[in-house]
Amino acid sequence: MIRRRPTRLELKLEDLEEFEAVKKEIEARRERLDTSAGGAETPTTSRDARQKSFNERIGYNPLPKAAAPLDSTL
Template identity: 55%
Template sequence: MLRRKPTRLELKLDDVEEFDIVKKELESRKKQQEEVDVVGGASAASSDSKSRDQLINERIGYKPHPKPNNLPSLFGNLQF
């Protein structure tokens, strides 16, 4: 494997200014989202009847099936 010399990265003033602008925009969006969550949070929590487990299962795509209690359903249609 060939190795090359490390390249030098230089941080310019324009890059720092652009980073600050983007950071401020993200913070303002986050504050707006938090305000919306605080205002609408109580009504959303009461209207949503799903439990935390159900929400997680839905998010990850897990769909638990209830277990049957009777023997014929456990073994299918096997005949002896």
């Protein structure tokens, strides 16, 4: 049976309250991290930390593999 897609989405007051609560929690967590780091973090360091975190989450290891030794019997 083929069903049609919803024609509208309803946004409830509870949804907005939940969004605001999560937003405040994220901002509080960010402020705690900034104060615990001393606030001396540079944008480059922050970007590197985000990239490293992202690579760990997806299982990507950007370090090159060791090259195999060449056959020296030639």
